[in-house]
Amino acid sequence: MIKRSLTVLRYHLLRPSSLVPVVLAAGIVLAQSVAAPASARQQAPQTPIQHEVTVALKLIHVCVTDKKGNPVPDLAIGDFTVTDNGQPVKITDFERRILRAAKDAKQEAADKPEAKPDLVMTPVPSVRPSIRKFFLFFDLAFNNLRGVAKAKKAAFHFLDTQVGPNDEVGVITYSAFGGIKVHEFLTGDHAKIRDAVEALSQKASLGRAEEIEDRYWRLIQEWSEPDPKQPSDGSAGQGGIKPPAQVIEARALRSEAKRLTQEFIQSLTALAKSLRYVPDQKQFILFSSGVPTSVIYGGQIGNPNYTRLGAGGSEVDLGDSTLRKLNEAMYREFAVSGCTFYSFDTRESAKGADLFGWDIRRLESGGGSVTSTQSLFQDSTSLFKDDKVTGRDFLKRFSDVTGGQYFSSMDQYEKNLDQVQAMTGTYYVLGYPVNERWDGKYHEVKVEVKRKGCEVRAQAGYFNPKPYSEYSDLEKQLHLFDLALNERALSRMPDKVPMTTLSSGAEGIARLAVLAKLPGEVTAKFAGKRTEFVVIFFDEEGEIKDMVREETNPASLRGRDLSFAAGATLKPGDYSCRLVIRDMDTGMSAVASAKATVVKPQITGLQLGTPLVLEARTGCSFLSAGSKNAREAFPWAEIYPFDSSLFSPILKELPPNTASIQVVIPCAFPGGGQSELAMSANLVNAASGERSPLTVSRMDRVQKGPLEVLTLELPTANIAPGTYYLHFYAQDRATGSLGHAFTTLAIPRR
Numbered sequence: 071m072i073k074r075s076l077t078v079l080r081y082h083l084l085r086p087s088s089l090v091p092v093v094l095a096a097g098i099v100l101a102q103s104v105a106a107p108a109s110a111r112q113q114a115p116q117t118p119i120q121h122e123v124t125v126a127l128k129l130i131h132v133c134v135t136d137k138k139g140n141p142v143p144d145l146a147i148g149d150f151t152v153t154d155n156g157q158p159v160k161i162t163d164f165e166r167r168i169l170r171a172a173k174d175a176k177q178e179a180a181d182k183p184e185a186k187p188d189l190v191m192t193p194v195p196s197v198r199p200s201i202r203k204f205f206l207f208f209d210l211a212f213n214n215l216r217g218v219a220k221a222k223k224a225a226f227h228f229l230d231t232q233v234g235p236n237d238e239v240g241v242i243t244y245s246a247f248g249g250i251k252v253h254e255f256l257t258g259d260h261a262k263i264r265d266a267v268e269a270l271s272q273k274a275s276l277g278r279a280e281e282i283e284d285r286y287w288r289l290i291q292e293w294s295e296p297d298p299k300q301p302s303d304g305s306a307g308q309g310g311i312k313p314p315a316q317v318i319e320a321r322a323l324r325s326e327a328k329r330l331t332q333e334f335i336q337s338l339t340a341l342a343k344s345l346r347y348v349p350d351q352k353q354f355i356l357f358s359s360g361v362p363t364s365v366i367y368g369g370q371i372g373n374p375n376y377t378r379l380g381a382g383g384s385e386v387d388l389g390d391s392t393l394r395k396l397n398e399a400m401y402r403e404f405a406v407s408g409c410t411f412y413s414f415d416t417r418e419s420a421k422g423a424d425l426f427g428w429d430i431r432r433l434e435s436g437g438g439s440v441t442s443t444q445s446l447f448q449d450s451t452s453l454f455k456d457d458k459v460t461g462r463d464f465l466k467r468f469s470d471v472t473g474g475q476y477f478s479s480m481d482q483y484e485k486n487l488d489q490v491q492a493m494t495g496t497y498y499v500l501g502y503p504v505n506e507r508w509d510g511k512y513h514e515v516k517v518e519v520k521r522k523g524c525e526v527r528a529q530a531g532y533f534n535p536k537p538y539s540e541y542s543d544l545e546k547q548l549h550l551f552d553l554a555l556n557e558r559a560l561s562r563m564p565d566k567v568p569m570t571t572l573s574s575g576a577e578g579i580a581r582l583a584v585l586a587k588l589p590g591e592v593t594a595k596f597a598g599k600r601t602e603f604v605v606i607f608f609d610e611e612g613e614i615k616d617m618v619r620e621e622t623n624p625a626s627l628r629g630r631d632l633s634f635a636a637g638a639t640l641k642p643g644d645y646s647c648r649l650v651i652r653d654m655d656t657g658m659s660a661v662a663s664a665k666a667t668v669v670k671p672q673i674t675g676l677q678l679g680t681p682l683v684l685e686a687r688t689g690c691s692f693l694s695a696g697s698k699n700a701r702e703a704f705p706w707a708e709i710y711p712f713d714s715s716l717f718s719p720i721l722k723e724l725p726p727n728t729a730s731i732q733v734v735i736p737c738a739f740p741g742g743g744q745s746e747l748a749m750s751a752n753l754v755n756a757a758s759g760e761r762s763p764l765t766v767s768r769m770d771r772v773q774k775g776p777l778e779v780l781t782l783e784l785p786t787a788n789i790a791p792g793t794y795y796l797h798f799y800a801q802d803r804a805t806g807s808l809g810h811a812f813t814t815l816a817i818p819r820r
Contacts, residue, residue, distance in 0.1 A: 126506040127163065128154075131351035131408070132498045132517050133473070133527040139489075141496035142524055143168055150500055153516045163501030169202070169234055169494075202237040202494055203256055203350055204228075206263070208270060209358030210245040211334055212461060217416025217480065218270070221357030224414065224483035225267045228355065229260055231484075232491045241266040242341075246330050250337045255555055256348075262612065324365070328390060331361050335396045342403035344548045346533050352409045353494050356468070359417040360461015366393045397464075401471040405530040406512065411474040412490050413465035414483060473527035493527075510536030538657030539598075553650045553659050554606055561657040565592045568721040569649055569662035572637075574679035574709050575671030576738040576777050582607065583637030583704045584647045585682070586662045587721045594629040598655025601627075603695065605636045610644040620695035621654070627691050633719050636695035637704020642670040676802055676809035679736035682710050683720045683796075683813060685728060690718040708774045709736045712781070723816035724786060730767070733782045735798060735811060736774075746803040747771075751784060753815070756793040764796070791819045 130152065134142040147164040206225050208218065233239060238256040241263055245251070253266040345352060368389030404411065466476040475493065477486040500517065510533055517528040538561070541549065553562060569586040584605055601624040607616045616638035634649070649662040671677065692714035694706040712734055724731065737747070751764040768783040782798075793816050800809040 126504055127501050128504045128532065129163075129350075130500045130502075130515060130517060130529055132500055133493055133496070134498065134519055135493065135525050135527070137523055137525070139475075139493075141492050142521075143496050145498065145519065145521065145524075147500075149520050150498070151518045151520070152500060152502060154502070154504065155513050159502040159504075161500050161502050163499070165499040167499065168496050201258075201350065202234070202353065203240075203348075204233070204237060204353045204355060204494075205240045205242050205256075206267065207354050207356045207358075208241075208243045209356065210243055211330065212361055213357070213359050213416055217357070217359055220480050220483070221414065221416055222267055222270060224357070224480070224487065225355075226264065227484060228487050228490075229264055229267075232487055233260055239263045241270075243270065244334065244337065246333075249333075250341055252551075255551065257555075328365055328393065331365055332393060332396065334361065335393065335400050339396070339400040339403050340542075342400065342407045342409065343542070344545045345404075345407045345409060348408075348548075348552075350408065351529065352407070353490075354404075354409055354411045354472075354474075355490065356411050356413045356465070357416055358413065358461065358465060359415060360413075360464040360468075361397075362461055363463040364389075366390060366397050366464070401468060404468075405472050406532070408529045408532070409472055410494075410527070411468050411472045412493075413469045413474065413476045414480055414486065415462060415465055415476070415478050416480050417460055417462070507534050508537055509534050510540060538653075539655050541657070549657060550604060550650060550652065553652070553661055554604075554648050561659050563592060563595060563658065563660045565589070565660060567592060567649070567651070567660050567662035569647070569664045570721050571645075571647060571664050571666035572680035572682060572710065573666060573668055574704075574736055574738075575669065575677050576679070576709065576736060578671045579639055580642055580668045580671055581637055581704050581709075582640050582645060582647075582666055582668050583635055583706065583709075584649060584662075584664060585633065585635045585719055585721065586649050586651075587719060588632040588634065588651065588660065590629050590631050592651075592660050593624065593627050593632050595658055596624045596628065596651075596653045597658075598653045599623055599625070600654035602650075602652050602654055603634055603636065603693070604650045604652070605638075605695070606648045606650075607638050607640060608646040608648070610646075615640055615645070618695045620693070622693060624653075627693070631690040631718065633690060633692045633714070634694070635692070635704075635706050635710075637706065639704075640668050642668050644668075676800055676805075676807035677738040678798065678800055678809040678811035679709060679738075681796065681798060681811055681813040682712075682734040683815065684712055684717040684732040684734065685720050685725060686716065686730075686732070687718040687725075688716060690714065709777065709779070710734050711772065711774065711779060723818045726818055726820055727787075729787045730783055730785050733784060733796075733798070733813075735780045735782065737778045737780060737800065737809065738776060739778065739802065739805075739807070747778075747780070748801045748803060749780065749782065750799045751782070752797045752799070753789065754795040754797065756795060756814075786815075786817065789817050791817050793817075 132150070134145060136142055143166070145166070147161055150161060150164075152159050152161060206228070208221055208225075210218065213221075229239070236258070237260075238258050239254075239260060240256045241253040243251050243253065253269070254263055257263070366389060462476075462478065468474075469476040475489065477483075477489075479486070504513075512531055512533050514531045515529060517526050519526050538546075538549075549561070567586055567588055569584055572583045572585060574581045574583075601622055603620045603622075605618045606614055609615050618636040618638060620634075620636065634651075636649075644667050645665065647664050647666065650659060651661070652659040712732075717732060720731065749766055749769060751766055752761055753764050754761050764784055766782050767785055770781040772779045772781070793814065795812055796815045797810065797812040801807070
């Protein structure tokens, strides 16, 4: 079973304007999207699945501070009032939580090994153990190299001193070319988070939006200033002169910056909507220089240097109405999704004291004077640069709307992270019963405190659950990867699905396949018209190396035992494999896991693939994932051919009273040609190590391209109960080549 704490799932969240297949961190673009194919999405809408109204406990995460911003830790249940859509509700569950700083908890644990708790709770009715959820969000599009470097240092400090053992952390980046990328979803394995942060490349940061905006306004201002030596005919520009090439270029660059800003806002909005369904409050630590305010809202009233366009101020930049609406919607979506942003402005990490930089540039271009005082306020590295062409207001409003805090001094990240710890480490959990309807409607929540002088930060609202069939493609992807990594994921069946792996080195190609067996009680629960099977192959570093997807109509499979097979071409190494089976109408799912080692194919010598054990059984179904290029994937019918109407794979122990089994073994010969094989089999008791020969009662041989596939029949009636290693040895009498393969065999008590 793949542990969440032992995997790193990296994938691109799709941009809302262009839903394309998932892009893996390894740089592999999947040939098929994990989202529903276009043809399926264009089908007529189906009748929604009906859900009964249930009474659920709604939990609200609340932070309370005094006028100085310090947490208030001593409130009681009677100090709070809550309204849901304007209606007062009765708080039935209440918890007060005070978490020590991670460094203090670690020191206490070192001093007193028996003292383990890092959480102080009041003796009031318990809701459930709360886990703080943090996302380290590195904005690489609106940032700079020094800012990203300082952000990584701050992230390491946060992991070392602020994160507790029960906290879950994720790593997200945004880049102009890659969009939003989740390097690590929420996990308690903080070592994996460190690795993800360490691997971040600073080269992906652009950091030009502020520079472009600043240059644009400076050129516009220069062009707008009347030249007393030039007579004016009343047209735009200096003395009626058309905009110079520099101004035209600056306008073009600014248009491109607006386009990138729109993609940035839309991508974050899609992320916010998807996070509605991730439970609990999510704390974002955002490292960014922000979007220049003037790109969205234009020149601000009262600041003539940033409103005047053209000679005499004949034009006014009132901002971009589209960006303004999208930006406000993004703030709102994060607020109602239970996300709080603590914004660290990385702009200051790139500032310098070059107070004459602007004057020097003007002199080099033939204008201005070193005595100009205006340059003090316009230099791109000046501490006095106008905030309207920086991202300060963008970041500050982001934090204000979501109930977080804006930190302007990146160099003081240690002190600022202490403040984050104080605000997120002292909080309350309020619970009240609601009638949970599957209609996806929004509920506005307001939390107030009776004690005077207190400021409340709480989730602005929540959305009712909605049918899985109404999920967006992005939400379905988040659901899929949550299933693949999260042992506690919703919509998962409690049933266990056994799975094994088989490998083959035929034709010099290292291939790995998974084979899972779904019992009839599992397939009966897939009530929709579409069921998908997604297999994810993780290497030993937790990187996704391949993904295979198959979709089918389960009508003919429902209630029957089903064997599912899929494979991939992989490099030699250790792998963890995860299979997610999901009803695409209801979201109901089952999950299976297995581990395997892929060895380097031999150039010479006889090669045996992993033995596949079969029982004589009818009434079972078999489904294998197809591939456009069977040679490069796993040609199941060529490597492991068997009659699925008569036989079924055995993945656990043999059924009671099984008299014999069949074993399929693919064989590859050096140089091809005919062979003269001699086969033998041995059983090794896993408990005692005792070895005993096993008779091969029959052997059939079938040529499948470059492979010779052997089907052996072995008697099992006289084998004592227990777990065994079943070894097979082959020798080609013509060449003397030897081959070996083994599998596990479990004999039940009769």
